[in-house]
Amino acid sequence: MPRKGLSAKRRVSELRESEVRFRSLSALSADVYWEQDEQLRFTSVAGASSTEFEPGRGESLLGKKRWESDYINLTEANWSAHRALLEARRPFRDLELCRYDAAGRKIWIRVSGEPVFDASGAFKGYRGIARNFTERRRAEELRELEHAVTRILSEAESASAGLQAVFRAVCETEGWECGRYFRLDEQARVLRFADGWSVADAAVERFVEMSRHRVFHPGEGLSGLAWQTGQPLWSVDVTQDPRTGSGWSKTVPHGIGIHGAFVFPVVLHGKTMGVFNFASRKPREPEEQLVQAITAIGRQIGQFLQRRQADEQRRTLEAQLRQAQKMQAIGTLATGMAHEFNNVLRAILANVELARMDIASGRPVRTSIEEIDKAGRRARDFVQRILGFARPQAPQRRRLAPGEIVQEAVRLMRATLPPRIQLVVEIGPDTPEVLADATQVHQLLVNLCTNACQAMEGRSGIVVVRLSDTTLSAAETRRMPGLQPGRFAQLSVTDSGIGIDPAIRDRIFDPFFSTKRVSEGTGLGLAVVNGIVQAHEGFIDLESRPGEGATFHVYLPAAQETSAHGVGDEASVPAHGRGRRVLFLDDNEELVSALVQTLSRQGFRVNGYTVPEAALDAVRAEPQTYDLIVSDYKMPGMSGLDVARELSRIRPDLPVIIISGYVDDELQRAARELGVRRLLHKLHTLDELVEVIDQLTADSGAR
Numbered sequence: 191m192p193r194k195g196l197s198a199k200r201r202v203s204e205l206r207e208s209e210v211r212f213r214s215l216s217a218l219s220a221d222v223y224w225e226q227d228e229q230l231r232f233t234s235v236a237g238a239s240s241t242e243f244e245p246g247r248g249e250s251l252l253g254k255k256r257w258e259s260d261y262i263n264l265t266e267a268n269w270s271a272h273r274a275l276l277e278a279r280r281p282f283r284d285l286e287l288c289r290y291d292a293a294g295r296k297i298w299i300r301v302s303g304e305p306v307f308d309a310s311g312a313f314k315g316y317r318g319i320a321r322n323f324t325e326r327r328r329a330e331e332l333r334e335l336e337h338a339v340t341r342i343l344s345e346a347e348s349a350s351a352g353l354q355a356v357f358r359a360v361c362e363t364e365g366w367e368c369g370r371y372f373r374l375d376e377q378a379r380v381l382r383f384a385d386g387w388s389v390a391d392a393a394v395e396r397f398v399e400m401s402r403h404r405v406f407h408p409g410e411g412l413s414g415l416a417w418q419t420g421q422p423l424w425s426v427d428v429t430q431d432p433r434t435g436s437g438w439s440k441t442v443p444h445g446i447g448i449h450g451a452f453v454f455p456v457v458l459h460g461k462t463m464g465v466f467n468f469a470s471r472k473p474r475e476p477e478e479q480l481v482q483a484i485t486a487i488g489r490q491i492g493q494f495l496q497r498r499q500a501d502e503q504r505r506t507l508e509a510q511l512r513q514a515q516k517m518q519a520i521g522t523l524a525t526g527m528a529h530e531f532n533n534v535l536r537a538i539l540a541n542v543e544l545a546r547m548d549i550a551s552g553r554p555v556r557t558s559i560e561e562i563d564k565a566g567r568r569a570r571d572f573v574q575r576i577l578g579f580a581r582p583q584a585p586q587r588r589r590l591a592p593g594e595i596v597q598e599a600v601r602l603m604r605a606t607l608p609p610r611i612q613l614v615v616e617i618g619p620d621t622p623e624v625l626a627d628a629t630q631v632h633q634l635l636v637n638l639c640t641n642a643c644q645a646m647e648g649r650s651g652i653v654v655v656r657l658s659d660t661t662l663s664a665a666e667t668r669r670m671p672g673l674q675p676g677r678f679a680q681l682s683v684t685d686s687g688i689g690i691d692p693a694i695r696d697r698i699f700d701p702f703f704s705t706k707r708v709s710e711g712t713g714l715g716l717a718v719v720n721g722i723v724q725a726h727e728g729f730i731d732l733e734s735r736p737g738e739g740a741t742f743h744v745y746l747p748a749a750q751e752t753s754a755h756g757v758g759d760e761a762s763v764p765a766h767g768r769g770r771r772v773l774f775l776d777d778n779e780e781l782v783s784a785l786v787q788t789l790s791r792q793g794f795r796v797n798g799y800t801v802p803e804a805a806l807d808a809v810r811a812e813p814q815t816y817d818l819i820v821s822d823y824k825m826p827g828m829s830g831l832d833v834a835r836e837l838s839r840i841r842p843d844l845p846v847i848i849i850s851g852y853v854d855d856e857l858q859r860a861a862r863e864l865g866v867r868r869l870l871h872k873l874h875t876l877d878e879l880v881e882v883i884d885q886l887t888a889d890s891g892a893r
Contacts, residue, residue: 221237221319221320221321222235222236222237222248222299222319222320222321222322223235223236223237223317223318223319224236224251224303224317224318224319224320225306225315225316225317226255226256226303226315226316226317227314227315228313228314228315229255230255230256230276230315230316231252231253231254231255232251232252232253232254232255232256233252233315234252235248235249235251235252236248237320256272256287256301257269257272257273259289260289260290261287261288261289262288262289262290263286263287263288264287272285276316279305279313280305281302281303281304281305282301282302282303283302284300284301284302285300285301285302286298286299286300286301286327287299287300287301290365295474295475295477296324296328296365297322297324298322298323298324298327298328299320299321299322299323299324300320300321300323301318301319301320301321302318302319302320303316303317303318303319304316304317304318325479328479329479331363332479332480332483333483334363335359335360335363335364335483335487336483336486336487336490338359338363339356339359339360339487339490339491340490342355342356342359343356343490343491343494346494348498349385349494349495349498349499349502350385352494352498353371353384353385353387353491354385354387356369356487356491357369357370357371357385357386357387358387360468360484360487361387361388361389361468364468364480365470366450366452366468366469366470367388367389367391367394367448367469367470367471368386368387368388368389368394368397368398368468368469369386369387369388369466369467369468369469370383370385370386370398370401370466370467370468370469371383371384371385371386371456371464371465371466371467372384372404372406372413372464372465372467373463373464374417374462374463374464374465377697378694378697379407379408380405380406380407381405381406381407381413381414381417381464381465382405383401383402383403383404384464386398386401386402393446393447394446394448394469394471396446397442397443397446397448397469400442403691406465410435411433411434411435412425412428412431412433412434412451412453412467413453413465413467415433415453416453416454416455416465417455417462417465420455420457420462421455422452422453422454422455422481422484422485423452423453423454424451424452424453424474424476424481425450425451425452425453426449426450426473426474426475426476427449427450427473428443428448428449428450428451428469429443429444429448429449443469447471448469448470448471449470449471449472449473449474450469450470450471450472450473450474451467451468451469451470451474452467452468452474452480452484453465453466453467453468454466454481454484454485454488455488456488456491456492456495457488457489457492458489458492458493458495458496463492463495463496464495466484466488466491531573532570532573532851533776533778533780533781534780535566535569535570535573536778536781536784536785537778537780537781537783537784538562538566539563539566539567539570539876540781540784540785540787540788540876541784542559542562542563542566543563543788543876544784544787544788544791545559546559546560546563547791587625587626587627587726588625588626588627588628589623589624589625589749590623590624590626590628590631591621591623592621592623592624592626592631592657592679592681592746593617593621593657595628595631595632595635596615596617596635596655596657596681597615597617598632599632599635599636599639600613600615600635600655602636603636603639607643607653608643610646610649610650610651611643611646611650611651611652611653612651612652612653613639613652613653613655614652614653614654614655615654615655615656616654616655616656616657616658617656617657618656618657618658618659620659621657621658621659621679622659622677622678622679622748622749623679623748623749624679624726624746624747624748624749625726625747625749626726626746627725627726630722630725630726631722631726631746633718633722634681634718634719634722634723634744635655635681635683637716637718637719638683638719638742638744639653639655639683641685641716641742642683642684642685642687642740643685644687645685645687645688645689645739645740646685646686646687646688647687647688649687651685651686651687652685652686653683653684653685653686654682654683654684654685655681655682655683656680656681656682656683656684657679657680657681657682658679658680658682659677659678659679659680660677660678660679660680660745661675661676661677661678662675662676662678662745663675670729670731670745671729672724672727672729673728673729673745673747674747676747676748677747677748678728678745678746678747678748679745679746679748680743680744680745681743681744681746682741682742682743682744683741683742684739684740684741685739685740685741686739687739687740688736688737688739689734689735689736689737689738689739689740690732690734690736690740691736692736698716698732699716699717699719699720699730719742719744723744723746726746726747727747728744728745728746728747729744729745730742730743730744730745731743731745769793769794769795770793770794770795770817770818770883770887771794771795771796771797771815771816771817771818772789772794772795772796772797772816772817772818772819772820772883772887773796773797773798773799773805773808773809773816773818773819773820774786774789774796774797774798774799774820775798775799775800775802775805775819775820775821775822775825775833776798776800776821776822776825776849777800777801777822777825777826778800778822779800782798782799782800783798785798786798788876789880789883792880794883797816802821802825802827802828802832802833803827803828805819805821805833806833806836806837806840809837809840809841809844810840813840813841813844814841816844817845817887818844818845818846818847818883818886818887819833819837819844819845819846819847820847820849820879820883821833821834821846821847821848821849822848822849822850823848823849823850823851823857824850824851830848830849830850831848831857831860831861831864831866833846834846834848834861834864834865834866835864838864838865842865845867845886845887846864846865846866846867847866847867847868847869847870847882847883847886848861848866848868848869848870849870849871849879850869850870850871851871853869853871857869867886868882868886870882
């Protein structure tokens with residue numbers, strides 16, 4: 191018995207020494223050795239040097255079943271299949287498990303095990319090993335993410351769709367709650383929100399929505415700092431990070447529960463295009479592998495955005511070309527119609543002038559004639575505006591009352607405004623006359639009203655148009671470049687819309703700059719307004735606050751006081767005609783008849799022709815008979831320029847006036863080259879035509 195007891199004690203001691211040696215060796219191994227009892231609960235976990243376990247991790251597993259731990263990659267169905275295998279007492283190999291460590295990083299382990307039976311064959315549990323393969327799996331994950339991003343960007347139908355898919359892929363793979371992209375606005379030198387994505391979480395969705403109005407200056411917040419340095423930045427907790435400052439970047443995330451953040455610039459060819467910003471509810475420790483992978487992904491995104499930007503520019507140019515071609519077609523049609531309409535109007539106005547000469551002032555019918563004259567002139571100006579919109583031409587500034595232009599523009603605007611928008615007009619009684627092009631002032635007001643309506647963004651609102659008399663002092667004009675102190679007509683357009691962000695205030699008049707979607711505007715409306723104001727030696731000013739609407743003030747200098755020439759004054763035969771010979775050529779017979787009579791009553795001797803060849807034959811027959819030739823520009827078979835060219839061969843010193851319904855730079859150049867003395871618009875008044883004829887014939891001397 192003593193010998194047996196001694197032998198048993200020796201065996202126990204040897205077993206303990208063996209177990210100590212086993213645990214010592216397992217502690218030096220990269221693998222974790224584990225054992226489970228008959229209930230599949232952990233009874234032993236050894237291998238403390240493994241990075242799978244932070245301090246206390248092994249002890250936390252004791253007494254638990256494997257599926258009771260915090261692994262994230264297996265579903266309930268996966269665990270059910272694994273439990274079925276264990277109940278069958280079968281070995282298993284390479285079960286992959288994933289979880290987050292205390293720092294928020296993913297840990298991947300691969301587990302293998304086999305059942306344990308005693309000498310009698312009774313089941314005693316499982317034992318096996320667990321090996322950490324996080325580094326290799328992370329490399330595979332990040333390669334898969336890069337490939338996924340490549341595929342997403344190659345298949346994306348738009349920049350927004352591509353960015354949304356990239357956000358989702360990165361967030362779902364890396365465990366971030368949201369991603370945002372801030373595009374670099376090179377002119378304003380700020381970062382502006384361009385796109386974003388978030389998980390289905392109301393607070394995080396609100397965080398992304400609040401970011402839409404966020405602007406970062408260089409060095410401001412993590413995004414501004416990443417832009418400034420050109421380097422990726424990681425913040426374990428933005429609410430505790432001094433780099434986020436003390437404003438929005440700290441208070442808003444704190445209120446919503448955002449902590450971890452990873453920010454990296456999108457750089458292409460050494461130039462920063464924007465900044466990506468990913469955020470998480472959990473604090474996140476930096477990870478070098480992710481930084482390297484995201485740098486490569488950032489280059490892909492930069493190339494993608496550059497291609498999309500080029501595509502967008504190409505589509506914009508194509509749309510502008512189509513619009514230009516459409517406007518060219520409309521212009522051609524409008525020019526042809528206006529030519530015919532102008533001839534009718536000129537005949538009407540000429541006959542009105544004849545009737546005015548025949549009827550003494552004070553007769554009742556004289557009032558009706560004056561009304562016909564006013565209506566004809568309004569129709570004439572209306573045709574001119576149609577031509578101005580269809581085919582822009584050199585401005586023709588004349589003395590005019592801006593109130594009439596405002597009233598006409600408002601009449602047209604009311605017909606196109608949606609019912610939800612109320613248009614209010616206030617015209618002051620003492621508004622001064624201005625020296626302006628009526629068509630351009632009309633376009634200026636229409637553009638401002640259109641911009642005001644679009645500022646409502648589909649909501650109900652009010653647009654107020656005010657025209658008033660104002661006097662600006664030297665102190666007031668100091669901030670208005672180009673203006674001199676004095677009297678002005680002030681045109682103001684106020685809306686109750688969303689207002690204008692101070693960050694873009696200096697850019698709103700830039701051509702093609704727009705905050706609207708592509709389908710809502712071209713970015714040219716306010717640029718055209720600014721160009722018109724400058725051409726009229728005026729100034730445009732803006733008052734606005736975000737959410738409180740906007741007011742544009744246009745200041746046009748008052749015209750200098752001169753003696754008025756009354757259109758409705760009773761005409762008498764002036765002495766300035768003095769029998770000078772004028773040849774009038776136009777293909778419209780009614781107009782020729784009316785103008786011949788009118789000019790004859792003004793003291794001229796007039797011969798009228800409707801066929802260019804007949805007019806030229808008359809000049810050839812008696813080249814010294816005529817003091818001046820007045821010709822229409824657009825006639826069948828021969829233009830006014832052709833007539834002027836032929837006349838220069840017959841008699842080079844003979845003054846020629848050409849009248850056209852459309853006067854552009856090319857026509858003016860061609861007329862100068864042929865020696866045409868004056869190029870008049872068809873819509874000039876008869877008095878102006880008489881004045882020009884009298885001046886040119888006086889210069890050449892009576893025949």
